[in-house]
Amino acid sequence: MDKSKTQGPGKHRWRLVANMRRAVLMLFVFGQTGVASYYLLWVLPYHGGTALEIGMLALFAILYAWIAVGFWTAVFGFVVRLMGGDRHSILKRHPDxxxxxxxxxxxxxxxxxxxxxxxxxxxxxxxxxxxxxxxxxxxxxxxxxxxxxxxxxxxxxxxxxxxxxxxxxxxxxxxxxxxxxxxxxxxxxxxxxxxxxxxxxxxxxxxxxxxxxxxxxxxxxxxxxxxxxxxxxxxxxxxxxxxxxxxxxxxxxxxxxxxxxxxxxxxxxxxxxxxxxxxxxxxxxxxxxxxxxxxxxLPGIGIFGGPIMSHDFVEAAYxxxxxxxxxxxxxxxxxxxxSPPTLADELARDSRWAKGNLQHLWVMLREPGLRFAHRMAFLNGIMAYVASPLWLGFLILTTIAAANMTLSPIEYFPDGHQGLFPLWPEWRPEWALGLALSTLALLFFPKFLAVIDAVIHRYTKDFGGLIRLFCSVMLEIIISVLLAPVRMWAHSRYVVSALLNVSLQWAGQNRTEETSWKEALITQLPGMVLGAGWSAFAWSLDTMFFLWSLPVALPLILASPTAVYLSRNSLGQALKKRRLLLIPEENTAMALLEDAVTYRAQEPADSTLTPLEQAVLRLDHNRLHQALAWDHRRGSRKAELELCVARCLELGPDALTRSEMSQIVRDRESLKALHEGAWRSVPSSFWGRSIARLSARAKDA
Structure with a gap:
């Protein structure tokens, strides 16, 4: 390794500091998870005395630890900013x-x-x-x-x-x-x-x-x-x-x-x-x-074989x-x-990312020489999607436990329990409430900690002022609560599909279109049926269990209207006018952002011809594409290309497949022949009608 890489201010110092910080983080995360798991153990009727309760405890511990990592990361950020920033960062090493x-x-x-x-x-x-x-x-x-x-x-x-x-x-x-x-x-x-x-x-x-x-x-x-x-x-x-x-x-x-x-x-x-x-x-x-x-x-089979889809984390690790x-x-x-403009577009993107992130499991476990921090980054990325089926699994086990307690007689000698004395089920509702509140605190306290940070560092005005900022945070919390079960159900499906190695299509992202009611009903119907069915089953078991199920079931039932209304530009702009959900870049003029808006608004007037038709008919476009094309007319390809050109001139581009059309517009001689032949076409032909539209457009201009 080049010695120059090992030189530089604070090289060994930051390694030591990083290890200390990570040790403190793990101490907080695992310590808090241990306490929460202990509370759950005593909340459960048989205190982990059944296989069902052991499964619930294991899933809870994994999910709680993952949430705790996010919580303590935000706390670390708050402390670092309170101290004026991280003096070990590379930006702090060098004065302006x-x-x-x-x-x-x-x-x-x-x-x-x-x-x-x-x-x-x-x-x-x-x-x-x-x-x-x-x-x-x-x-x-x-x-x-x-x-x-x-x-x-x-x-x-x-x-x-x-x-x-x-x-x-x-x-x-x-x-x-x-x-x-x-x-x-x-x-x-x-x-x-x-x-x-x-x-x-x-x-x-x-x-x-x-x-x-x-x-x-x-x-x-x-x-x-x-x-x-x-x-x-x-x-x-x-x-x-x-x-x-x-x-x-x-x-x-x-x-x-x-x-x-x-x-x-x-x-x-x-x-x-x-x-x-x-x-x-x-x-x-x-x-x-x-x-x-x-x-x-990747040398494995299924999802763990073939090219790596999510490359970025792997490249950082290498x-x-x-x-x-x-x-x-x-x-x-x-x-x-x-951001994707709609929930449907976000979930379509997540379907690709889920498969790519799950591939990282192979890299994390099998690739030698990677740093521990990068392996943990892989694990965090995997958990971003695996957490959803784990959460769904926890809900399923909880439902089974509730059904057993309601429909089956009490088991005084559950599986695995031995001895002459029965195991009496115990209920501790006050402990359950405390555990639920602690979990909610992990999820939502960092959001209010961000408000405190904004007050301390005096940038609440950038977000519309303290009152509007607080209202924006509350609105975001409500929407995130509505979306969490929908994402859980979608991500669970994506993880299963990825593990089954279902093929995916990669496409450009939608930037503007809103979600229609038909699209929302089609895409969200399975989740809506699941939510309604689960809620009905919970009602048949116990009123309290039904109420407990509503925070998950109700968002699933309302998924279609949620997706439709969230996609509406009019609602977003109405809140913007009221200075809600505001960000600093909407208050301060920036040359870069103003230029982007201006240039995008200057889109050339819509043409009556497609880019392909313009490539054939317009001399300037045709010459440009010829300059960028290659000569592919070698051997048997020459006759094949000539046949495609003749068919295109006679019947128009729709007579060719996309692959055939790509081949002839990638060939220099074919582009030239298309241009010359199209301008000799009779007025009643496809190209004759296209020339008429082009001429009419030129006169209007």
């Missing part, structure tokens, strides 16, 4: 004056995309480009649009929009576009393709998502920090959610922006140089990433194994992303 004098290095800004709204996505990149330009450091950056889109209409539009944006910015030779002909291994494969071709051109790469926005000053500061810290392989920012329009998106936006102040500070303080990589809004040192972070296919540090730095503001 020192960073400003740090020489820059060539950095690539990557935008991997797959069937995203083209104008909307590239307008965001345009805003980032302009903001870096304002720093005066644009000459140190190159931009790469890395497409995996398969639909010709999408990637032809990507090529035209890239060309237009590059010209508008004067970025020719600085903004590049590449579409992989074969999109293997998802996003990680796309980035790997870039590294194989251009990895040696730059020292660092900043990875964005389609919805990412980062200020130029933050990106420049990240490069300067990497220059000052040669032992850091990945520097991760804490992205804040912005631009929420629907009620659902604004709830997610508020929760992320407000609560993450504590959670991110606590997480960074505990992980320190063993942090995770979240796949975007981060800067990576290219040379060690290329050398150490290649992803091999970087740590190679001796490099990975830092989460919450002090780097100006990092943004967007």
């Amino acid at each position: 004056a020192e960073l400003q004098q740090t020489p820059m290095a060539k950095t690539a800004v990557l935008l991997p995309i797959y069937h995203e709204p083209v104008h909307w996505t590239l307008s965001g990149l345009k805003a980032v480009y302009r903001d870096i330009e304002r720093t005066g450091q644009i000459e140190h950056f190159e931009f790469y649009i890395l497409s995996d889109s398969r639909d010709p209409d999408v990637w032809l539009e990507e090529q035209v929009t890239w060309n237009r944006v590059a010209k508008e910015l004067g970025g020719e030779g600085r903004i590049f576009y590449r579409r992989r002909p074969v999109n293997l291994n998802y996003k990680s494969g796309n980035v790997a393709d870039f590294l194989r071709r251009w990895g040696k051109r730059c020292k660092y790469m900043v990875v964005l998502d389609a919805d990412s926005l980062m200020t130029g000053s933050t990106i420049v500061r990240m490069v300067q920090l990497m220059q000052r810290e040669p032992g850091v392989g990945i520097l991760q920012t804490n992205p804040n959610i912005i631009n929420g329009q629907s009620l659902f998106a604004r709830i997610q936006q508020f929760a992320n922006r407000f609560y993450s102040t504590l959670f991110a500070a606590g997480l960074a303080a505990i992980q320190m140089g063993d942090a995770a990589f979240w796949g975007h809004n981060a800067i990576l040192r290219i040379e060690p990433f290329m050398k150490h972070c290649g992803l091999r296919k 970087m740590g194994r190679a001796g490099y540090e990975v830092w989460l730095e919450p002090g780097l503001s100006g990092s943004y992303e967007e």
Whole structure:
């Protein structure tokens, strides 16, 4: 290992501090879980004397410990902020004056995309480009649009929009576009393709998502920090959610922006140089990433075989194994992303993430040399989805226990109990109430701790003032209570599907559409039936058990109207007008965010022709696509392509499959032949009618 990596301020000091903090965290978590499990043991009628109660106790302990980790992470964050920040963070090591004098290095800004709204996505990149330009450091950056889109209409539009944006910015030779002909291994494969071709051109790469926005000053500061810290392989920012329009998106936006102040500070303080990589809004040192972070296919069977779907945590673990540090730095503001606009879109995304996170179980258990902190990061990611079926299992066992107590005679000699004396069942309702309240405190106290932090550090005005902030927190709590059982049911299905290795489709994310009543009823019907059936069964057993079931059953029964109303933009905007669920970025003008809104609003007027039709008919588009195409007319392919071109000219694009259409618009000679042949078409043909629409559009313009 390069000795330079082991040098740097506080290298060994932070390791010692991190181990002490993690030890304290584990002491609090396991100590609290032990006390809570003891209370549950005495709440249960037979005090763990039956197999059913032992199962309940085991599931409760696992779930309680996982919740406790989140609780104490927030507490750590509160304490760290109360002390003025973490003095061991890399941002605290270097004064602003020192960073400003740090020489820059060539950095690539990557935008991997797959069937995203083209104008909307590239307008965001345009805003980032302009903001870096304002720093005066644009000459140190190159931009790469890395497409995996398969639909010709999408990637032809990507090529035209890239060309237009590059010209508008004067970025020719600085903004590049590449579409992989074969999109293997998802996003990680796309980035790997870039590294194989251009990895040696730059020292660092900043990875964005389609919805990412980062200020130029933050990106420049990240490069300067990497220059000052040669032992850091990945520097991760804490992205804040912005631009929420629907009620659902604004709830997610508020929760992320407000609560993450504590959670991110606590997480960074505990992980320190063993942090995770979240796949975007981060800067990576290219040379060690290329050398150490290649992803091999998993050698197992089913879900544990084939390419790794969720690559980011694995790459961070490999970087740590190679001796490099990975830092989460919450002090780097100006990092943004967007939330799915509806519950349906969030759950569709989670269905993919669940499978990817479960794959990490193989890496966590079988990959040698990984740091303990990174293995724990894998476990936390796995629990984000496995917690749902565990919770569902706990509810099932609780229901069975309640049914046994109601419908079956009392067992004085339950399974496993031996001796001459009976085991008398005992009920301790006051202990049960105390245990329930302690669990609720773990879930909701950090939210109110965030309010206290806002008061102490005087930023309540950024969220609409103390009264509106408190109302926003209460509204978010109500919505989160309604959504928790719905997510539990959905995630439980996703975990089972992942373990059965059900194939998934990857697609671009919906950015604007609301949820219809029909869609909501279809997607939420199984959960609604489950909730209604469980509630009815609880009512038949016991009134108290029925009341106990309502916090879970009622949200499931109301899942459809919840999904519909949360997707409404009108409700989100109504609350915004009343300054509820407000975030600081909606109070303060920022050039980056204003540019993004302006550029996205300047979407070219809708054309009467599809991007594919324009690629054939418009000379400027056709020449551009020819310049980006290759000559594929070799051997038997020549006759095949010529037949496809002839059929397209005679009957139109709909006569070809998407694969056939992709082949001919990827071929230079075919594009030329399509253009020339289409303009010779008779007026009554498909292309003749398209020419008429194009001419009419030109006259109107």
